[in-house]
Amino acid sequence: MNFWNVRSSAAPAVVTEEHTYTYLELSEAIQERKKNYHSDEKQFVLILCESRYDVMVAYLAALQAGHAVMLLNHDLNEDLLKEIIHNYKPCWMYGEGPFPGYDQQDGLLWKRESQIQAAVHPNLALLLSTSGTTGSRKFVRLSYQNIQSNAESIAEYLQIDSSERGVANLPLSYSYGLSIVNSHLQAGATVLLTNESIISKSFWAFFQEQRATSFAGVPFTYQMLQRIGFFKMELPYLRQFTQAGGRLDERLVKQFGDYAIKHKKRFYVMYGQTEASPRMAYIPAEKVIEKAGTIGIPIPGGELAIDRETNELLYKGPNVMMGYAECIEDLAKGDELNGVLYTGDTAEKDAGGFYTITGRTKRFVKLFGLRINLDEVEKRLEQEIHLPVACSGTDDKMIIVIETELEKVNNMVKHYIEDTYKLHKSAYRIHTVDSIPRMSNGKTDYMAIKDGFQ
Amino acid sequence: MCKGVVKLNEQKLKLIFSEALEIDPEIINDELAYNSIAEWDSIAHMALVAEIDDQFDIMLDTDDVLDMSSFSKAKEILTKYDITFE
Numbered sequence: 030m031n032f033w034n035v036r037s038s039a040a041p042a043v044v045t046e047e048h049t050y051t052y053l054e055l056s057e058a059i060q061e062r063k064k065n066y067h068s069d070e071k072q073f074v075l076i077l078c079e080s081r082y083d084v085m086v087a088y089l090a091a092l093q094a095g096h097a098v099m100l101l102n103h104d105l106n107e108d109l110l111k112e113i114i115h116n117y118k119p120c121w122m123y124g125e126g127p128f129p130g131y132d133q134q135d136g137l138l139w140k141r142e143s144q145i146q147a148a149v150h151p152n153l154a155l156l157l158s159t160s161g162t163t164g165s166r167k168f169v170r171l172s173y174q175n176i177q178s179n180a181e182s183i184a185e186y187l188q189i190d191s192s193e194r195g196v197a198n199l200p201l202s203y204s205y206g207l208s209i210v211n212s213h214l215q216a217g218a219t220v221l222l223t224n225e226s227i228i229s230k231s232f233w234a235f236f237q238e239q240r241a242t243s244f245a246g247v248p249f250t251y252q253m254l255q256r257i258g259f260f261k262m263e264l265p266y267l268r269q270f271t272q273a274g275g276r277l278d279e280r281l282v283k284q285f286g287d288y289a290i291k292h293k294k295r296f297y298v299m300y301g302q303t304e305a306s307p308r309m310a311y312i313p314a315e316k317v318i319e320k321a322g323t324i325g326i327p328i329p330g331g332e333l334a335i336d337r338e339t340n341e342l343l344y345k346g347p348n349v350m351m352g353y354a355e356c357i358e359d360l361a362k363g364d365e366l367n368g369v370l371y372t373g374d375t376a377e378k379d380a381g382g383f384y385t386i387t388g389r390t391k392r393f394v395k396l397f398g399l400r401i402n403l404d405e406v407e408k409r410l411e412q413e414i415h416l417p418v419a420c421s422g423t424d425d426k427m428i429i430v431i432e433t434e435l436e437k438v439n440n441m442v443k444h445y446i447e448d449t450y451k452l453h454k455s456a457y458r459i460h461t462v463d464s465i466p467r468m469s470n471g472k473t474d475y476m477a478i479k480d481g482f483q
Numbered sequence: 484m485c486k487g488v489v490k491l492n493e494q495k496l497k498l499i500f501s502e503a504l505e506i507d508p509e510i511i512n513d514e515l516a517y518n519s520i521a522e523w524d525s526i527a528h529m530a531l532v533a534e535i536d537d538q539f540d541i542m543l544d545t546d547d548v549l550d551m552s553s554f555s556k557a558k559e560i561l562t563k564y565d566i567t568f569e
Contacts, residue, residue, distance in 0.1 A: 228525050229517065229552070233549065249529075252529070256548065258548075262545070453530060454505055456526075
């Protein structure tokens with residue numbers, strides 16, 4: 030059975046701070062919401078996500094109705110949202126309106142005033158941004174089979190059964206956060222919904238009160254957990270915790286792995302990309318110390334391989350996306366990848382079959398678990414300030430170098446990055462220089478920038 | 484401790500808040516609370532904690548990191564570490 034066709038049992042499906050909803054209640058709420066999604070043809074729904082029950086209902090009802098769904102975070106930059114609505118013209122919008130060109134249909138559901146004829150591919154289920162809130166207009170096209178197969182695979186290797194009570198503490202519009210919800214529904218388990226951050230007291234009160242058995246985190250989550258003294262917390266109900274969304278420092282992998290072993294819990298370090306719905310690899314919990322620093326082995330149903338010429342890591346499996354979308358016409362496209370994904374990461378494989386990432390073929394950094402394309406930042410900044418710009422950096426910090434004598438440009442760029450990418454200043458550095466480092470062939474010397482402007 | 488230092492601590496904390504949260508010092512008052520402004524999110528909170536640790540040469544406890552939900556609460560917590568305010 031598909032995870033979106035939820036069962037009708039008395040077991041708890043979703044728990045919020047205020048209420049516990051059974052699978053039967055969830056199923057009925059979905060039926061009710063589905064009535065609003067009536068259309069003779071397949072359409073697509075744009076949902077502005079917060080970690081709320083009604084948002085989950087809106088999402089699952091759209092899948093059940095056979096429509097496609099685009100998930101975006103509710104705090105998305107307003108101009109960007111406008112542009113996305115203009116480019117993709119969703120039939121329905123779900124969120125705090127009003128939205129120009131849309132009539133209120135029912136509560137938070139808004140319907141487009143003028144219907145347009147746009148073909149949506151029969152297999153298309155989900156459109157997710159490649160970089161969360163950070164301003165990309167490019168979306169990953171995932172099929173029903175993509176998300177279903179990944180939910181099954183995740184439930185299997187994380188050993189999620191109906192007794193699990195996992196906290197969905199990451200945004201639903203983020204492929205990792207959504208995969209927690211999907212895999213728990215698949216297993217008939219309970220999803221604990223909260224918008225609180227792991228550094229607030231109310232989060233841990235909710236966590237204990239609801240006897241949460243798992244949580245998830247990107248590398249920054251684990252840095253925070255270490256700082257707030259996670260190792261000293263008494264968490265008797267916790268069974269497992271997972272990490273994805275970028276490389277976690279090996280020292281932290283070992284510390285959290287040690288903690289897990291000592292307290293008889295399971296710690297999973299995982300690897301994925303939104304393009305793979307998102308999970309591709311994981312380290313089995315019992316190997317996390319021995320294999321710290323690797324991305325592990327392929328998930329059930331998937332295969333990894335390394336391109337002999339380029340060393341690029343390839344993934345093959347039923348969860349590989351159909352392709353990308355950049356405009357409404359792309360929604361009609363079918364599967365363009367045939368189950369094979371070029372990850373953009375280079376890797377090597379050890380004798381035990383574990384893979385380690387060695388580098389990247391594409392120019393991007395992952396800040397707070399979100400992917401930022403350095404070439405795109407460069408291009409957009411140059412359009413904005415009309416000065417030569419070069420971006421480099423690591424997953425800890427993006428470095429922006431601008432060729433100018435004007436000190437005040439620094440501030441302009443800072444404001445632009447803040448507005449567009451919603452990044453905290455600790456995530457990037459801006460330098461103004463007389464000339465951007467270049468190699469003898471005239472190309473930007475990104476290595477010199479990375480090493481020279483830490 | 485003399486009054487001058489006490490006043491300096493308040494200013495110092497304000498400066499730390501304004502730097503870590505990237506906000507105008509003018510808008511910082513006792514009522515300023517976590518999540519009440521977009522700038523004070525979890526990422527900024529951790530930057531704030533790091534900065535307080537650094538500048539006052541202390542190491543805030545788990546409970547204190549989680550408890551520090553407003554500017555006035557921050558002052559209250561810091562007094563436990565022998566940093567005084569008016």
